[in-house]
Amino acid sequence: MQRRQLIGGLAGAALLALATPSLAQAPIRIGSVLSITGPASFLGDPEARTLRLYIDRINQAGGVLGRRLELVLYDDGGDANRARTFATRLVEDDRVIAVVGGTTTGTSMAMIPVFEEAKIPFISLAGGIEIIEPVKPFTFKTPHTDKMACEKIFEDLKRRGLTRVGLISGTGGFGASMRNQCLRVAGNFGIQIVADERYGPGDTDMTPQLTRIRNVAGGVQAVINADFGQGPAIVTRNFAQLNMGVPLYQSHGVASRSFIELAGAAAEGVRLPAAALLVAEQLPDNDPQKRVVMEYKQLFESTQNQPVSTFGGHAYDGLMILVEAIKRANSTDGTKIRDAIRATRGFIGTGGVVNMSATDHMGLDLSAFRMIEIRGGTWKLID
Amino acid sequence: MRVSPRSATLLLFLAVFAALPFLLASSFHLRVATLVWIQALAAVGLNLLMGLAGQVSLGHAGFFGIGAYAVALGPRHLGLDPLLSALAGLILSGLLALLVGRPILRLRGHYLAVATLGLGILVWLVLNSEVALTGGPDGTQVPRLVLFGWRVAGAETWYWITGAVLLVGVWLALNLEDSPLGRALRALHDSEVAARVIGIDVARTKLVVFVIAAIYAALAGSLLGLFNRFVTPQVADFLHSIELVTMVVIGGMGSTLGAIVGAAILTVLPQALTVFHDYEHAVLGFMIILFMIFLRQGIVPGLAALLPRRAVA
Numbered sequence: 001m002q003r004r005q006l007i008g009g010l011a012g013a014a015l016l017a018l019a020t021p022s023l024a025q026a027p028i029r030i031g032s033v034l035s036i037t038g039p040a041s042f043l044g045d046p047e048a049r050t051l052r053l054y055i056d057r058i059n060q061a062g063g064v065l066g067r068r069l070e071l072v073l074y075d076d077g078g079d080a081n082r083a084r085t086f087a088t089r090l091v092e093d094d095r096v097i098a099v100v101g102g103t104t105t106g107t108s109m110a111m112i113p114v115f116e117e118a119k120i121p122f123i124s125l126a127g128g129i130e131i132i133e134p135v136k137p138f139t140f141k142t143p144h145t146d147k148m149a150c151e152k153i154f155e156d157l158k159r160r161g162l163t164r165v166g167l168i169s170g171t172g173g174f175g176a177s178m179r180n181q182c183l184r185v186a187g188n189f190g191i192q193i194v195a196d197e198r199y200g201p202g203d204t205d206m207t208p209q210l211t212r213i214r215n216v217a218g219g220v221q222a223v224i225n226a227d228f229g230q231g232p233a234i235v236t237r238n239f240a241q242l243n244m245g246v247p248l249y250q251s252h253g254v255a256s257r258s259f260i261e262l263a264g265a266a267a268e269g270v271r272l273p274a275a276a277l278l279v280a281e282q283l284p285d286n287d288p289q290k291r292v293v294m295e296y297k298q299l300f301e302s303t304q305n306q307p308v309s310t311f312g313g314h315a316y317d318g319l320m321i322l323v324e325a326i327k328r329a330n331s332t333d334g335t336k337i338r339d340a341i342r343a344t345r346g347f348i349g350t351g352g353v354v355n356m357s358a359t360d361h362m363g364l365d366l367s368a369f370r371m372i373e374i375r376g377g378t379w380k381l382i383d
Numbered sequence: 384m385r386v387s388p389r390s391a392t393l394l395l396f397l398a399v400f401a402a403l404p405f406l407l408a409s410s411f412h413l414r415v416a417t418l419v420w421i422q423a424l425a426a427v428g429l430n431l432l433m434g435l436a437g438q439v440s441l442g443h444a445g446f447f448g449i450g451a452y453a454v455a456l457g458p459r460h461l462g463l464d465p466l467l468s469a470l471a472g473l474i475l476s477g478l479l480a481l482l483v484g485r486p487i488l489r490l491r492g493h494y495l496a497v498a499t500l501g502l503g504i505l506v507w508l509v510l511n512s513e514v515a516l517t518g519g520p521d522g523t524q525v526p527r528l529v530l531f532g533w534r535v536a537g538a539e540t541w542y543w544i545t546g547a548v549l550l551v552g553v554w555l556a557l558n559l560e561d562s563p564l565g566r567a568l569r570a571l572h573d574s575e576v577a578a579r580v581i582g583i584d585v586a587r588t589k590l591v592v593f594v595i596a597a598i599y600a601a602l603a604g605s606l607l608g609l610f611n612r613f614v615t616p617q618v619a620d621f622l623h624s625i626e627l628v629t630m631v632v633i634g635g636m637g638s639t640l641g642a643i644v645g646a647a648i649l650t651v652l653p654q655a656l657t658v659f660h661d662y663e664h665a666v667l668g669f670m671i672i673l674f675m676i677f678l679r680q681g682i683v684p685g686l687a688a689l690l691p692r693r694a695v696a
Binding site for chain 2: 177200
């Protein structure tokens with residue numbers, strides 16, 4: 001094994017030596033503004049690690065268009081005002097040709113006008129649907145939207161013949177936005193939201209809200225919880241304590257190990273929509289995403305010494321879509337790269353199979369989400 | 384001719400203000416300078432309250448946030464002109480300061496700090512949770528400022544606008560320091576009892592300067608909103624309040640020039656320190672500690688105390 005790595009390294013070095021004349025050209029600069037510190041750091045940190053890791057790898061393999069890639073990475077700490085400042089810095093000072101990043105919807109929205117004006121392609125890593133709706137010429141994004149999470153849950157409910165649903169959501173940005181989307185699309189699936197309860201970000205007991213849901217006239221057949229962080233873990237525990245006796249659905253916002261640890265035995269049987277990355281090993285071998293998610297998972301976990309998260313996966317998808325677009329455009333001109341990103345078809349990422357178009361700057365459909373159930377303290381792929 | 388400290392401050396600022404655009408290479412640098420002017424405006428106002436009256440406001444970002452959200456929400460919900468909305472924001476935060484300050488400032492001690500701390504957090508909570516009204520944690524867009532048919536855009540234009548506003552703000556603040564109100568404030572800072580004995584209405588004087596400081600912050604917030612054309616509730620969060628207090632303390636309490644220097648340091652340093660990557664925050668903290676140890680009265684008064692001896696000799 002070690003010898004093979006050595007040989008691989010030597011071959012790489014030889015390649016590098018051969019490619020030196022062209023690598024001496026100015027590097028291609030790719031910008032990024034992420035929330036590596038601050039409240040959104042659990043998203044931003046794996047994103048930053050992923051970008052650094054893969055830019056190094058691409059350079060070891062000879063770069064792009066015979067040129068080295070250079071990552072210019074800034075930390076906005078989750079502050080939209082700082083993100084905007086760094087965005088102008090990327091455009092004016094660092095003269096990047098494209099940007100991957102923007103951890104939260106707030107920071108992404110603050111940066112969009114800067115990149116649109118400079119005609120620089122921008123691939124956001126945030127969930128909010130307003131980033132790409134309405135479509136802006138140079139703005140793209142890789143993560144699923146919360147609307148898709150609602151649709152995926154409703155699809156599963158329909159299959160199980162459950163129609164009367166109670167909704168409990170956090171008042172934070174993620175929970176509030178997902179609640180709105182769920183209320184909007186419920187009718188399309190013949191789902192009736194018969195209870196709509198909310199709780200604040202710091203609440204430590206959701207028993208009253210859940211009791212109200214249980215006592216709704218006519219009863220509920222399932223409960224959906226829209227939130228991320230600690231709230232869902234508390235809801236799940238209270239849900240088990242009250243012995244509600246109906247299925248509980250969480251969102252993709254809880255797709256991390258810490259949720260199972262916090263909720264403990266109460267998490268058993270909870271279902272949630274999530275990206276394939278979460279259940280990489282369980283994917284059937286003929287699944288188109290199997291190879292990509294396994295490779296990403298193994299590389300990330302072996303180099304970073306921490307479990308993979310879907311958020312880092314979004315950064316992987318964004319960077320790879322960009323790199324492939326630069327290769328196809330065979331140019332570093334912003335508009336040409338934009339056209340190439342828009343022409344992305346059948347790109348297989350960690351988040352799903354991406355098919356972009358002039359009217360769809362995300363390019364994911366519902367097949368990108370997998371329905372997952374928590375069984376025996378771990379994720380179990382059920383469809 | 385002897386130059387009074389007041390005109391010296393104004394002249395120094397004017398010189399830097401006029402010279403900077405020729406020294407700064409890109410519009411990114413002009414943007415950072417613009418942010419300095421905006422933060423400095425809020426800090427100059429806060430310095431009146433902290434430096435002159437000796438009262439601490441730990442919720443100043445709340446007023447800042449009201450100003451910032453006024454220019455976003457006024458045009459959207461009420462169809463107001465952005466300039467008119469900014470004015471409404473100033474009046475609103477002035478009234479709020481009046482309402483909160485009136486009972487609190489009758490008390491002695493740190494009650495104002497506690498009350499403003501709560502107020503700032505309340506404003507932040509409202510901006511965060513009233514999603515239908517404010518757009519929630521993800522923020523909201525601000526329409527472009529149009530002055531008599533002229534679309535205000537570009538970092539350089541905003542540099543001049545915000546700088547000019549700060550210039551007026553500094554001039555007013557310096558005048559206030561030397562006015563009867565300013566002298567009354569300094570008197571009550573030294574001893575409230577003595578001030579009361581010589582006939583100063585302590586509660587009323589403190590209230591007036593608190594309202595003025597709130598209006599400065601709201602104006603700074605409006606400028607930031609119009610300049611960025613996007614606001615999020617972070618403009619009103621507790622950390623921003625602390626940042627404003629730090630600007631005043633580092634620059635030197637009671638010195639208007641100090642407030643500007645403090646704002647410049649806390650705005651420019653994080654940009655300059657990005658080269659340290661992971662150690663950025665540690666270096667920033669370390670520098671602040673150094674300032675506090677070696678220039679205990681703040682940068683400007685500390686350096687000024689070193690200067691005159693040589694200047695005289």
